[in-house]
Amino acid sequence: MVLTNWLNQRFTDGEPEIEVSAGTVRQLIAELDGRFPGIGAELEGGMAVAIDGEIFPDPFLEPIRADSEVFFLPPLEGG
Amino acid sequence: MDIEAPSYKWVGTRPVRPDGIDKVTGRAMFGADFSLPDMLTGKILRSPHPHARLVSIDVSKAAALRGVKAVATAADIPEIPVDNAFVGDAPTNFRHWSSNVLAREKVLYDGHAVAAVAATSPAIADAALALIEVDYEVLPHVIDVKDAMRDDAPVLHDDLFTAGVEPKPDKPSNVAKRVEFTLGNTEAGFAEADVVVERAFRTKAVHQGYIEPHAVIANTAEDGQSQVWCPSQGHFMIRAACAKLLGIEISQFRVFPAEIGGGFGGKINPYLEPVALLLSRKSGRPVKMVMTRAEVFRATGPTSGAALTVKIGALKDGRIAAAEATLTFEAGAFPGSPVGAGCMTGFAPYDITNVKIVGYDVVSNRPKCCAYRAPGAPIAAYGIESVLDEIAQRLDLDPIDFRLKNAAKEGTKAAYGPQFGKIGCIETLTAAKDHPHYGAPLGPNQGRGVAAGFWFNFAGQASAAVNVNEDGTAIVTYGNPDIGGTRASMAQIAAEVLGIDYDKIRPIVADTSSIGFNDITAGSKTTFTAGLAVHEAAKDVVGQLRERAAKMWDISVDAVVWENGVARPASSNAGDFDPLALADIAAMAGKTGGPISGHASLAATGAGPTFAAHICDVEVDQDTGRITVVRYTAVQDAGRAIHPSYVEGQMQGGVVQGIGWALNEEYIYGSDGRLQNPGFLDYRIPVASDLPMIDTVIVEVPNPNHPYGVRGVGEVPIVPPMAAVTNAVASATGVRMTELPMSPPRLLAALENGS
Amino acid sequence: MIKDHVSTTINGEPVEFLCDPRQTLLDVLRDELNLTGSKEGCSSGDCGACSVMLDGRVVCSCLVLGAEAEGREVETIEGMAQGETLHPLQRVFLEEAALQCGICTPGFLVAAKALLDRNPDPTETEVRYWLAGNLCRCTGYDKIVRSVLDAAAEMRGK
Numbered sequence: 001m002v003l004t005n006w007l008n009q010r011f012t013d014g015e016p017e018i019e020v021s022a023g024t025v026r027q028l029i030a031e032l033d034g035r036f037p038g039i040g041a042e043l044e045g046g047m048a049v050a051i052d053g054e055i056f057p058d059p060f061l062e063p064i065r066a067d068s069e070v071f072f073l074p075p076l077e078g079g
Numbered sequence: 080m081d082i083e084a085p086s087y088k089w090v091g092t093r094p095v096r097p098d099g100i101d102k103v104t105g106r107a108m109f110g111a112d113f114s115l116p117d118m119l120t121g122k123i124l125r126s127p128h129p130h131a132r133l134v135s136i137d138v139s140k141a142a143a144l145r146g147v148k149a150v151a152t153a154a155d156i157p158e159i160p161v162d163n164a165f166v167g168d169a170p171t172n173f174r175h176w177s178s179n180v181l182a183r184e185k186v187l188y189d190g191h192a193v194a195a196v197a198a199t200s201p202a203i204a205d206a207a208l209a210l211i212e213v214d215y216e217v218l219p220h221v222i223d224v225k226d227a228m229r230d231d232a233p234v235l236h237d238d239l240f241t242a243g244v245e246p247k248p249d250k251p252s253n254v255a256k257r258v259e260f261t262l263g264n265t266e267a268g269f270a271e272a273d274v275v276v277e278r279a280f281r282t283k284a285v286h287q288g289y290i291e292p293h294a295v296i297a298n299t300a301e302d303g304q305s306q307v308w309c310p311s312q313g314h315f316m317i318r319a320a321c322a323k324l325l326g327i328e329i330s331q332f333r334v335f336p337a338e339i340g341g342g343f344g345g346k347i348n349p350y351l352e353p354v355a356l357l358l359s360r361k362s363g364r365p366v367k368m369v370m371t372r373a374e375v376f377r378a379t380g381p382t383s384g385a386a387l388t389v390k391i392g393a394l395k396d397g398r399i400a401a402a403e404a405t406l407t408f409e410a411g412a413f414p415g416s417p418v419g420a421g422c423m424t425g426f427a428p429y430d431i432t433n434v435k436i437v438g439y440d441v442v443s444n445r446p447k448c449c450a451y452r453a454p455g456a457p458i459a460a461y462g463i464e465s466v467l468d469e470i471a472q473r474l475d476l477d478p479i480d481f482r483l484k485n486a487a488k489e490g491t492k493a494a495y496g497p498q499f500g501k502i503g504c505i506e507t508l509t510a511a512k513d514h515p516h517y518g519a520p521l522g523p524n525q526g527r528g529v530a531a532g533f534w535f536n537f538a539g540q541a542s543a544a545v546n547v548n549e550d551g552t553a554i555v556t557y558g559n560p561d562i563g564g565t566r567a568s569m570a571q572i573a574a575e576v577l578g579i580d581y582d583k584i585r586p587i588v589a590d591t592s593s594i595g596f597n598d599i600t601a602g603s604k605t606t607f608t609a610g611l612a613v614h615e616a617a618k619d620v621v622g623q624l625r626e627r628a629a630k631m632w633d634i635s636v637d638a639v640v641w642e643n644g645v646a647r648p649a650s651s652n653a654g655d656f657d658p659l660a661l662a663d664i665a666a667m668a669g670k671t672g673g674p675i676s677g678h679a680s681l682a683a684t685g686a687g688p689t690f691a692a693h694i695c696d697v698e699v700d701q702d703t704g705r706i707t708v709v710r711y712t713a714v715q716d717a718g719r720a721i722h723p724s725y726v727e728g729q730m731q732g733g734v735v736q737g738i739g740w741a742l743n744e745e746y747i748y749g750s751d752g753r754l755q756n757p758g759f760l761d762y763r764i765p766v767a768s769d770l771p772m773i774d775t776v777i778v779e780v781p782n783p784n785h786p787y788g789v790r791g792v793g794e795v796p797i798v799p800p801m802a803a804v805t806n807a808v809a810s811a812t813g814v815r816m817t818e819l820p821m822s823p824p825r826l827l828a829a830l831e832n833g834s
Numbered sequence: 835m836i837k838d839h840v841s842t843t844i845n846g847e848p849v850e851f852l853c854d855p856r857q858t859l860l861d862v863l864r865d866e867l868n869l870t871g872s873k874e875g876c877s878s879g880d881c882g883a884c885s886v887m888l889d890g891r892v893v894c895s896c897l898v899l900g901a902e903a904e905g906r907e908v909e910t911i912e913g914m915a916q917g918e919t920l921h922p923l924q925r926v927f928l929e930e931a932a933l934q935c936g937i938c939t940p941g942f943l944v945a946a947k948a949l950l951d952r953n954p955d956p957t958e959t960e961v962r963y964w965l966a967g968n969l970c971r972c973t974g975y976d977k978i979v980r981s982v983l984d985a986a987a988e989m990r991g992k
Contacts, residue, residue: 016261050496050497051497052497052498053493053497053498053499053500054497054500054684054685054784055497055535055537055686056684057537057538057539058539058682062684069497069498071495071496071497073419073423073495073496074258074419074420074423075419076419076420076423076535076537076602077344077347077417077420077450077454077601077602078344078450078453078454078537078599078601078602078603078604078794079287079343079344079347079450079451079452079453079454079601079602079793079794093931095928095929096928096931098936099928099933100920100928102933102936102939103920103924103925103927103928103933103936103939103940103943104871104911104912104914104915104920104924105869105870105871105872105910105911105912105940106871107936108870109873109937111864111870111873111874112864112870114865114868202854287971288971289935289937289971290873290875290881290883290935290937290938290969290970290971291873291875291935291937292874292875338935338936338937339935340873340875340935340936340937340938341934341935341937341971341972342935343971369874371877372875372876372877372878372880372881562934562935563934563935563972564931564934722931724930724931724977725931725934727931727976727977728931728934728972728973728974728977729934731973731974731975731976731977732934732971732972732973732974733974734974735973735974735975736971736974758876758878758880759875759876759878759880759881759969760878760880764969764971765974765975766965766966766967766968766969766975767961767962767963767965767966767968767970767975767978767979768959768962768963768965768966769966770962770974770975770976772958772976772979772980773974773976
């Protein structure tokens with residue numbers, strides 16, 4: 001399951017929660033881009049991702065389980 | 080990962096830092112302390128206008144001045160195209176940074192760099208700057224974030240269209256981005272609520288305020304090979320930025336980390352470094368550049384000023400029914416305020432079913448804002464924790480009990496989406512409630528406030544090496560600048576793994592050519608991330624020590640264990656050998672396979688979020704409006720404190736920066752768009768006589784993703800103070816301040832209106 | 835510009851230097867004499883990072899001209915330890931972690947020593963007001979103030 005927060009207006013017809021099957025963040029983005037063309041570039045463009053509550057600032061190969069909850073988040077910066 | 084049993088020899092102790100002697104004797108070399116033979120002085124010409132088109136820049140007279148060896152403008156650096164603005168997935172837009180380092184086409188704030196010179200003396204460099212002729216076409220400017228959002232506001236960037244709104248806007252504006260986070264249904268939640276409080280707040284831009292101004296020396300040889308010495312929060316980042324901004328290969332230069340005199344987020348990004356490198360390449364000589372304090376204020380930092388509205392509804396029993404916030408952050412001259420993190424952190428300490436947060440990133444004619452300790456979080460917490468305080472008051476609930484009733488715990492769905500793993504929010508609030516401060520009596524004109532705070536804590540990339548010397552001592556090499564004592568933590572971690580004494584280990588922060596890549600020292604990640612790399616490198620060494628012992632005993636490596644700094648046979652079956660100490664094995668290294676050297680390069684994950692709860696007592700002078708903080712206690716979950724003194728120090732320092740933000744500090748612009756207080760006299764950071772001791776309580780709810788349970792420490796302590804002080808002022812006076820800083824004239828006016 | 839010839843005493847040693855009449859004592863210490871332990875944080879006398887002793891009085895060396903050192907006694911952070919022995923303030927600062935980045939530390943140590951030289955038993959409030967001209971952005975002053983009080987107690991005990 002994937003939740004996208006504000007990209008949904010633009011790409012998913014307002015639907016914030018989408019079921020996708022993918023093994024990694026890279027596959028997930030590819031899968032989403034297939035269904036919602038253009039969203040891949042947005043998601044790859046410096047967004048962080050939270051998988052089951054853990055934030056990855058620079059995601060790519062992070063594994064996703066079948067029941068994982070994935071959130072795309074704006075880029076984050078520490079001080 | 081299993082948490083190792085907390086019976087540590089070095090973790091959790093307070094040894095003297097390895098770099099300490101140098102820092103109390105004046106030997107330590109900070110940015111401005113280096114010099115090279117034949118060195119030139121570089122200086123920058125800065126815009127006196129907040130917004131102007133650069134019609135022309137004539138440097139010919141400056142270049143002709145005797146003693147001037149190089150002059151540079153944006154024409155000397157490549158323009159970075161829009162579609163090539165990013166390096167990897169990092170959020171840094173280098174096209175913007177290029178235009179910030181040396182203005183291209185327009186100047187966008189008072190202090191924006193326009194041109195640079197390198198000359199044989201500071202006096203000649205100053206004279207050369209005066210000879211540069213800049214033809215400015217002055218444009219209307221906008222400073223305030225709300226003004227910048229108006230339809231008739233001067234637009235800073237013709238190519239800036241608000242991202243995150245549908246349909247895509249058809250004309251450019253100063254609103255760079257809109258973000259939104261929603262959970263549940265806030266309308267329904269507010270309908271159920273017994274009490275609803277809605278307030279609007281303003282905060283001012285504040286500077287990180289590090290005492291060391293930015294400084295750099297760059298030296299380039301005839302073959303283009305360059306060396307750069309500078310303080311920064313990440314010399315690998317400086318290397319990446321210089322390469323990108325100047326269009327040169329990374330292998331062509333090497334960045335050496337000077338000791339850094341404070342950063343707090345403000346020394347992450349490039350300012351002088353690419354310019355010094357450029358001037359050095361043009362002149363063929365070493366170039367040293369040091370900012371004045373006025374340049375630091377006008378052209379670096381600060382963090383966002385903001386306008387925010389917060390609306391929270393609660394039931395009589397104290398449960399929060401719904402919460403909304405709109406955060407509007409100043410980004411400065413280019414997009415990129417920390418509004419996203421502000422949105423994500425503000426409600427994070429609480430388990431709330433219905434949440435909606437909207438954020439706007441807005442440009443205006445101010446210096447490009449950059450990270451400042453938990454970027455975005457203190458501003459959000461200020462508004463949200465103030466409103467929570469008011470709700471607790473209306474419901475006649477103890478403010479900590481109210482927060483505890485709603486506190487996030489393992490499994491709570493955070494307002495920004497994901498579920499929390501193991502966290503210490505409840506433990507932190509409980510420790511605050513149990514602290515003697517919370518029940519202590521107050522004097523006349525005194526009040527007490529509490530506030531909570533959250534920070535994610537980050538992980539990232541790190542490399543480390545542990546080299547065992549032939550006498551049994553060891554060198555730990557890592558690549559994160561030590562900004563507050565991390566050398567000590569790295570040595571403690573290595574000592575813990577190797578089982579040798581802390582003072583047998585010498586940690587060094589290596590330059591960019593001497594160790595693998597490292598992320599910046601920021602995001603409360605160094606002790607976690609670099610610490611993991613050191614831990615893994617030390618474990619690599621232990622593996623090698625066991626192998627060498629096995630060879631020396633002529634038994635299988637599986638039959639050797641490493642315990643308390645010595646190799647032993649795993650059992651009596653393995654043989655009867657006297658234990659071999661690290662020094663014994665090191666002395667034989669040449670005969671048993673060569674140098675013993677452990678390495679780790681990793682992309683760490685699993686940083687654990689941190690929560691803080693602060694208690695603040697203030698005393699208000701009703702005649703002058705002066706607020707004095709008379710007692711302060713900061714409670715925080717550190718996961719595990721490797722060196723508790725430096726954890727306490729981070730907490731105390733963060734609190735005091737937050738107190739400054741609450742009471743004194745602000746960027747003040749005149750109607751001409753120029754900064755009016757670019758110095759420590761008029762931009763007043765807290766001094767020793769303003770403050771009480773800052774009591775600290777370290778809570779330890781170990782992070783399950785780290786061998787010692789480390790979370791991250793540096794940032795969360797600045798999150799609660801603004802609200803804690805504000806809530807204390809409300810308790811002392813009955814007046815709720817909704818604008819920072821609460822300087823005496825502002826409070827006096829509010830007291831007069833309120834009574 | 836014709837340079838001034840200045841004869842002075844720095845950390846007990848006779849020193850001669852040439853300086854531009856416009857150069858501050860801080861510039862001279864750092865740029866001419868390579869005594870870079872005194873730091874420049876503001877060059878306007880607001881931060882105290884450049885604190886030195888001039889004839890027994892603590893001053894911001896950024897507000898003193900190099901030429902004014904003629905015939906006077908200057909003491910800097912470099913002169914505080916005696917050989918291998920740290921001054922008690924230096925040692926207690928380390929033991930109690932009274933520094934994080936360390937850029938303000940030389941100034942604090944010079945100013946704190948000046949306080950203890952004239953008042954060996956200061957109250958916390960006296961320490962805080964004496965050090966109010968020295969800015970630290972890292973520590974919140976807590977561990978600095980404690981270290982000065984503890985070093986004073988130790989020195990009185992001798």
